[in-house]
Amino acid sequence: xxxxxxxxxxxxxxxxxxxxxxxxxxxxxxxxxxxxxxxxxxxxxxxxxxxxxxxxxxxxxxxxxxxxxxxxxxxxxxxxxxxxxxxxxxxxxxxxxxxxxxxxxxxxxxxxxxxxxxxxxxxxxxxxxxxxxxxxxxxxxxxxxxxxxxxxxxxxxxxxxxxxxxxxxxxxxxxxxxxxxxxxxxxxxxxxxxxxxxxxxxxxxxxxxxxxxxxxxxxxxxxxxxxxxxxxxxxxxxxxxxxxxxxxxxxxxxxxxxxxxxxxxxxxxxxxxxxxxxxxxxxxxxxxxxxxxxxxxxxxxxxxxxxxxxxxxxxxxxxxxxxxxxxxxxxxxxxxxxxxxxxxxxxxxxxxxxxxxxxxxxxxxxxxxxxxxxxxxxxxxxxxxxxxxxxxxxxxxxxxxxxxxxxxxxxxxxxxxxxxxxxxxxxxxxxxxxxxxxxxxxxxxxxxxxxxxxxxxxxxxxxxxxxxxxxxxxxxxxxxxxxxxxxxxxxxxxxxxxxxxxxxxxxxxxxxxxxxxxxxxxxxxxxxxxxxxxxxxxxxxxxxxxxxxxxxxxxxxxxxxxxxxxxxxxxxxxxxxxxxxxxxxxxxxxxxxxxxxxxxxxxxxxxxxxxxxxxxxxxxxxxxxxxxxxxxxxxxxxxxxxxxxxxxxxxxxxxxxxxxxxxxxxxxxxxxxxxxxxxxxxxxxxxxxxxxxxxxxxxxxxxxxxxxxxxxxxxxxxxxxxxxxxxxxxxxxxxxxxxxxxxxxxxxxxxxxxxxxxxxxxx
Amino acid sequence: xxxxxxxxxxxxxxxxxxxxxxxxxxxxxxxxxxxxxxxxxxxxxxxxxxxxxxxxxxxxxxxxxxxxxxxxxxxxxxxxxxxxxxxxxxxxxxxxxxxxxxxxxxxxxxxxxxxxxxxxxxxxxxxxxxxxxxxxxxxxxxxxxxxxxxxxxxxxxxxxxxxxxxxxxxxxxxxxxxxxxxxxxxxxxxxxxxxxxxxxxxxxxxxxxxxxxxxxxxxxxxxxxxxxxx
Numbered sequence: 005x006x007x008x009x010x011x012x013x014x015x016x017x018x019x020x021x022x023x024x025x026x027x028x029x030x031x032x033x034x035x036x037x038x039x040x041x042x043x044x045x046x047x048x049x050x051x052x053x054x055x056x057x058x059x060x061x062x063x064x065x066x067x068x069x070x071x072x073x074x075x076x077x078x079x080x081x082x083x084x085x086x087x088x089x090x091x092x093x094x095x096x097x098x099x100x101x102x103x104x105x106x107x108x109x110x111x112x113x114x115x116x117x118x119x120x121x122x123x124x125x126x127x128x129x130x131x132x133x134x135x136x137x138x139x140x141x142x143x144x145x146x147x148x149x150x151x152x153x154x155x156x157x158x159x160x161x162x163x164x165x166x167x168x169x170x171x172x173x174x175x176x177x178x179x180x181x182x183x184x185x186x187x188x189x190x191x192x193x194x195x196x197x198x199x200x201x202x203x204x205x206x207x208x209x210x211x212x213x214x215x216x217x218x219x220x221x222x223x224x225x226x227x228x229x230x231x232x233x234x235x236x237x238x239x240x241x242x243x244x245x246x247x248x249x250x251x252x253x254x255x256x257x258x259x260x261x262x263x264x265x266x267x268x269x270x271x272x273x274x275x276x277x278x279x280x281x282x283x284x285x286x287x288x289x290x291x292x293x294x295x296x297x298x299x300x301x302x303x304x305x306x307x308x309x310x311x312x313x314x315x316x317x318x319x320x321x322x323x324x325x326x327x328x329x330x331x332x333x334x335x336x337x338x339x340x341x342x343x344x345x346x347x348x349x350x351x352x353x354x355x356x357x358x359x360x361x362x363x364x365x366x367x368x369x370x371x372x373x374x375x376x377x378x379x380x381x382x383x384x385x386x387x388x389x390x391x392x393x394x395x396x397x398x399x400x401x402x403x404x405x406x407x408x409x410x411x412x413x414x415x416x417x418x419x420x421x422x423x424x425x426x427x428x429x430x431x432x433x434x435x436x437x438x439x440x441x442x443x444x445x446x447x448x449x450x451x452x453x454x455x456x457x458x459x460x461x462x463x464x465x466x467x468x469x470x471x472x473x474x475x476x477x478x479x480x481x482x483x484x485x486x487x488x489x490x491x492x493x494x495x496x497x498x499x500x501x502x503x504x505x506x507x508x509x510x511x512x513x514x515x516x517x518x519x520x521x522x523x524x525x526x527x528x529x530x531x532x533x534x535x536x537x538x539x540x541x542x543x544x545x546x547x548x549x550x551x552x553x554x555x556x557x558x559x560x561x562x563x564x565x566x567x568x569x570x571x572x573x574x575x576x577x578x579x580x581x582x583x584x585x586x587x588x589x590x591x592x593x594x595x596x597x598x599x600x601x602x603x604x605x606x607x608x609x610x611x612x613x614x615x616x617x618x619x620x621x622x623x624x625x626x627x628x629x630x631x632x633x634x635x636x637x638x639x640x641x642x643x644x645x646x647x648x649x650x651x652x653x654x655x656x657x658x659x660x661x662x663x664x665x666x667x668x669x670x671x672x673x674x675x676x677x678x679x680x681x682x683x684x685x686x687x688x689x690x691x692x693x694x695x696x697x698x699x700x701x702x703x704x705x706x707x708x709x710x711x712x713x714x715x716x717x718x719x720x721x722x723x724x725x726x727x728x729x730x731x732x733x734x735x736x737x738x739x740x741x742x743x744x745x746x747x748x749x750x751x752x753x754x755x756x757x758x759x760x761x762x763x764x765x766x767x
Numbered sequence: 768x769x770x771x772x773x774x775x776x777x778x779x780x781x782x783x784x785x786x787x788x789x790x791x792x793x794x795x796x797x798x799x800x801x802x803x804x805x806x807x808x809x810x811x812x813x814x815x816x817x818x819x820x821x822x823x824x825x826x827x828x829x830x831x832x833x834x835x836x837x838x839x840x841x842x843x844x845x846x847x848x849x850x851x852x853x854x855x856x857x858x859x860x861x862x863x864x865x866x867x868x869x870x871x872x873x874x875x876x877x878x879x880x881x882x883x884x885x886x887x888x889x890x891x892x893x894x895x896x897x898x899x900x901x902x903x904x905x906x907x908x909x910x911x912x913x914x915x916x917x918x919x920x921x922x923x924x925x926x927x928x929x930x931x932x933x934x935x936x937x938x939x940x941x942x943x944x945x946x947x948x949x950x951x952x953x954x955x956x957x958x959x960x961x962x963x964x965x966x967x968x969x970x971x972x973x974x975x976x977x978x979x980x981x982x983x984x985x986x987x988x989x990x991x992x993x994x995x996x997x
Contacts, residue, residue: 177817179779264820447876449907451964454783
């Protein structure tokens with residue numbers, strides 16, 4: 005077999021007219037022309053490979069960059085207080101006090117998860133966890149935000165089984181508790197499911213690591229799994245006609261994960277950090293070695309020399325271009341001082357991790373890569389990693405949105421009789437997006453680590469960081485694609501508000517935000533308008549709530565044919581709690597407590613679960629949002645939690661009061677007597693609205709009778725609307741949810757309906 | 768009183784086991800699979816996880832780790848040894864306990880708060896329990912189905928070597944609802960549920976009393992301490 009000969013720099017200079025497959029690699033003609041201009045010659049095939057992956061939408065954020073800047077601009081001094089590392093690094097870092105910091109980020113792995121659901125979802129977890137490790141942190145929790153097609157579509161089970169199996173396999177095997185997340189079914193995601201993965205890590209302030217290659221003469225070391233032919237985006241083109249046809253062809257574009265290798269890599273990295281053996285570190289994710297070398301060099305002294313022959317290969321027939329582009333998992337690149345190299349190699353050997361020294365840091369300002377003794381790459385690394393193209397894509401107001409917003413749910417028929425309301429209540433409880441998700445979450449380990457204070461189905465997950473003091477964090481994510489379809493600006497604000505509310509319900513204080521912005525094609529001006537409005541909404545709302553965006557991810561091209569998904573900006577909020585002992589759970593555990601509704605209910609059924617499930621309707625305007633009210637509610641719940649007045653606190657969102665009541669009784673089998681007449685009288689509405697309206701800034705809390713006066717006094721002192729709407733009553737087989745003068749449902753029946761839906765389709 | 772916890776590549780619950788030992792009142796000692804040094808411990812815990820990625824068979828590669836020679840030797844001399852989940856799988860692979868563990872009958876990983884019954888309270892790891900006491904211990908495994916041939920099962924049942932039995936739900940298809948077993952001497956015990964996750968209020972399994980309040984697992988460790996100090 006003849007060995008593939010790489011295109012050298014000298015060869016490129018000598019053959020300027022050689023045709024190159026830039027279009028097949030995803031580069032536009034003007035982008036290719038720009039590369040030639042930068043280099044003053046045509047790129048070598050290796051350079052072309054590097055530019056094509058690093059200038060891709062996924063790596064360069066070329067369509068979103070001009071909008072994402074607002075997250076860095078819309079900040080106040082208060083928002084900077086806790087921010088140790090902001091956007092642009094592998095993940096943001098937040099000071100949570102007592103010398104501890106938390107790093108967290110959410111990222112998409114949508115397209116691989118449709119093609120190969122199991123590996124796609126598994127490597128999604130793996131990738132985000134490596135981002136966390138490369139900040140110097142120990143990963144301590146994961147969660148996933150999932151969107152699938154219609155639950156009864158024949159292809160949905162394939163995707164659900166693969167995705168859930170992949171997350172379970174990889175996350176459990178890493179020993180990371182899975183503490184929350186979202187599962188939504190909607191036909192708009194049929195040909196394009198969303199698999200977002202979030203990871204959180206903790207570190208001491210002094211352990212912070214950044215991805216840069218500084219110190220001329222320092223060694224560049226690649227360690228972890230060997231480099232293989234998996235995950236090569238456009239490599240099939242590189243490896244076919246234009247080049248040597250005897251090389252490997254048509255490699256799978258989806259990476260294959262090995263969680264065992266990643267677990268060992270985590271422990272190995274933490275031991276390297278503890279020994280002070282690493283100057284800079286970067287994980288290998290999208291664009292593999294191309295990304296790691298160019299980013300490390302750009303962020304450091306500006307130059308690097310790499311001997312590509314030193315890369316340990318799983319498949320010796322890989323070409324230089326494939327090695328540069330491979331997205332093989334479980335690899336890290338470190339910058340190590342020469343005098344520490346021996347100690348570094350000893351730690352890596354202890355963990356049986358394979359390592360090779362690829363080259364060293366230089367001050368030439370050039371990233372130079374040799375292969376087979378020849379120079380195949382000679383570029384300014386900043387032109388690859390940082391100064392990629394930036395587009396101001398055309399934006400157009402969607403013509404259809406006025407008609408959609410005019411089609412309000414207020415025209416839909418509303419039930420007034422108890423029997424019909426009972427049926428609608430149970431239909432919502434059993435609907436795919438409100439039903440119990442144990443079928444999925446029972447496959448996730450939330451015990452490992454021994455620090456999980458709260459996990460699904462509580463409003464937020466919570467992890468203890470310091471065993472002595474009880475310091476911890478809470479985290480929740482949200483996104484309502486239906487609201488965003490109606491109004492992407494308000495929808496993004498509502499996603500942030502709900503995650504903020506969920507975190508606040510636990511007694512934690514929100515401190516920082518991460519986001520994963522899932523949209524259709526940026527080349528569609530209407531999608532670009534949705535994206536622009538969502539980013540504006542999120543940026544404005546963060547400013548109002550005074551919590552900064554610390555990092556995240558954009559995923560475009562989520563569509564089937566010309567049909568984009570609903571805009572789905574997943575927003576994660578992280579909060580701090582001084583002592584997890586004081587956490588407030590969301591469900592009821594005891595009889596005889598008073599149930600209070602906080603906040604005002606309006607007739608807001610547009611975009612609601614009721615409109616969708618009962619009437620198959622989507623139209624109108626999403627619920628009003630006052631972030632001042634959200635802040636007031638958060639402060640009230642945090643204050644009451646601090647005084648130990650709350651037995652539970654549960655936010656009201658999809659499905660309204662009815663769904664919150666159902667979840668509260670079903671969790672531990674505690675019944676309740678509830679009356680709606682005071683709500684109806686005070687807020688002026690009908691039964692359907694009282695039960696199913698999705699007005700914001702609301703929660704139900706339970707308070708022991710002896711603390712009633714104190715609690716109501718607290719609400720009144722803060723001027724927050726409060727109504728006693730019931731009492732918890734009856735447990736186990738005697739438990740019922742009795743809504744006075746409307747309907748009575750045994751808790752056993754609620755559980756049965758809620759628990760049956762997912763197993764019916766997937767078990 | 769020193770209790771060793773062996774870390775293998777892919778061990779996950781090793782730090783949790785160390786915490787449980789500390790909360791029970793002993794000093795946890797970290798041991799490394801690649802060494803031959805038990806560091807003068809009085810008892811040993813093989814923790815849960817996915818040692819070597821569960822390649823070949825769960826626990827199979829780890830059972831050949833250098834330190835396992837010393838573990839087998841110490842176990843045969845009567846040192847208390849506990850294998851939790853992946854640790855149970857290693858004990859079986861190392862022939863310190865009979866039978867085998869296979870993929871759950873439903874094919875999925877399962878995590879649940881599991882009710883089990885203490886069938887034998889005379890082992891080194893169960894002497895603080897009442898006979899037939901019912902306890903709640905978190906369970907989480909993909910390959911926890913206990914199997915053995917009929918002769919072995921008859922012997923385990925006849926000699927009272929079934930230490931723990933699943934109650935209510937058999938979560939993985941284990942024969943005779945077996946959740947854990949011991950050797951005849953009662954110093955070596957293996958079980959699939961994770962007692963180290965039921966040692967601290969606020970972080971344990973749900974009980975009828977309150978969510979996350981279960982600490983039944985703590986007595987597995989205090990039993991061992993009582994035995995060593997006796």
